[in-house]
Amino acid sequence: MSRILFVTPPYTCWGVQTIGNWPPLQLAYLAGAALKAGHEAKIFDAMNKKLGFDEIRAQIEDYRPDFVMSLDYLPVTGAISTATVPAALEALAVAKQVDPTVITMIGGPHPTFMYDEILRDPANHADYVLRGEAEETLVDLMATLPSGSPDAVPGIAFLRDGDVIATPLRQHIADLDTLEVAWHLLDWEDYHYNVEPWGRMASVLTSRGCMMGCAFCSQRLFWRGDWRARDPKGVVDEMRLLIEKYEVEFITLIDAYPTRDRERWIQLLDLLIEADLGAHLLIETRVEDIIRDADILPKYRQAGIIHVYLGAETSTDEMLNSLNKGTTIDQNKQAIDLLKANDIMIEASFMIGFPNETWETVKATANEAIRLNPDIAVFPVITPMPFTPLYEEMKDRIRVFDYSKYNLVTPIIEPYAMSLDDITIALGRCYMTFYANKMTEILALPEGFKRRYMLSAMKQMMKDYGEHFDFLGIGMAKMSAMPKKMGEAMKGRTPSE
Secondary structure, three states: OOEEEEEEOOOOOOOOOOOEOOOOHHHHHHHHHHHHOOOEEEEEEHHHHOOOHHHHHHHHHHHOOOEEEEEOOOOOOOOOHHHHHHHHHHHHHHHHHHOOOOEEEEEOHHHHHHHHHHHHOOOOOOOEEEOOOOHHHHHHHHHHOOOOOHHHOOOEEEEEOOEEEEOOOOOOOOOHHHOOOOHHHOOHHHOEEOOOOOEEEEEEOOEEEOOOOOOOOOHHHHOOOOEEEOOHHHHHHHHHHHHHHHOOOEEEEOOOOOOOOHHHHHHHHHHHHHHOOOOEEEEEOOHHHHHHOHHHHHHHHHOOEEEEEEEEEOOOHHHHHHOOOOOOHHHHHHHHHHHHHOOOEEEEEEOEOOOOOOHHHHHHHHHHHHHHOOOEEEOOEOOOOOOOHHHHHHHHHEOOOOHHHOOOOOOOEOOOOOOHHHHHHHHHHHHHHHHHHHHHHHHOOOOOHHHHHHHHHHHHHHHHHHHOHHHHOOOHHHHHHOOHHHHHHHOOOOOOO
16 A cells, blocks of 8 residues: 655636635545555645645655655646646655655646656656546556556656656546545635635536537547546435535536536436535536527526536637637527526636737627626636647747746737737736626626625626736736726625625
8 A cells, every 4th residue: 555645736826716716626536546446645735725835845744655646737627727737846846855755746638748848857856647537547557666667557658768658548437437536535624616605615527528629728639539427316426425524515517518418418407406405506518508408498597507607719700710619609699698598697708819919809809798798707818738739820929938827817929919918908908898897787686696696706806806917917006997886886795895
């Protein structure tokens, strides 16, 4: 039996971490696999504890693990986690400083594709890169090391005598329901949703994989175009456990594509309605599936789904085609209107910062967000992850090579007609334009769940937005451009005041 410590990288950035702290589900799956194989495991979530490398060092000194593993990890998605890689690798370097004999490992989308770059870096302290789906690979590797040769372990890469050795990728796990999640290793007080009615937050995977070809996303590449689903009954049982044992009140389905199989999705919704668990559910899915499900959207709400995230992405069909989204702006509008008609909150994303961006196209994007009128709009900066099709298309315009900045907030691409600083300012203007327009609508809502939810969400976003404006490079003085009515509307309208 070996002892393994799983560490989340101590990384923070305005954006995905603004409205809640999600548990590191990916690490909990890996820890479950290690425990099932007879090993001892511990999870140290430095990210959500808001702790740093000194605390990681103390954990390693105290626990004395045989293995330390980290991921390129962000709490809600594996598609944009490149930004955490430097911090994850630094955590492994700390482990080596404490004990040079400890075996260090890293996994996730970025290391899966960029293992050669990672391993050849003279400053690297990762002994092994786990490529692709990692549960079985981890158990296999731990059984083989330290006495055996890793060459026969599928799905890894490592350095030997200056050469990078990459073994063949492992077949995907045939039955996801055989996996166990080490929920008991999480410090549940760390995980909460910051939007009224607030509450403890969990993440659940009901499927793995994606076959869609969005040019900016790693999901299809990472899962090799595969999609596998869990038994809906097992999913509901897992949710019941989280609610009854760990007092969870919000659950995010962090699947890349939870609604792909309509028949299975209906079965899951029906089981959730029957179970009446009382939790609030949040999901991300595709525009065309919302349109497909127009006749069953009431089931979404009855099942507890209160919040749906959609990728609207751009203001023109031409740009959507260039991103290989497979949707149109009219479909975006139709899906948003359908969700509104069923009293489900909609969050939609609208990208800026493309090579052909101009002040006019930025304005068009903000206006499109206003036209579509989701409840919440976010404006990610287009970021060509180094292993996606987008990278090849835009690499001549890349000006930032520090992966820690690949966070969908920091401009990476320099447009032909704008500077990086211009994109940063444009980002602020998009948010201020949309939410200045949105406030009147929200204040006109009748008192009730949606009004409280929306005011709380906006307050949290704008509070964090203001605190991090210097990070965005604009300076706090620009916050004076935010309409005064926004601050006045938010003040005193939630119990946190």
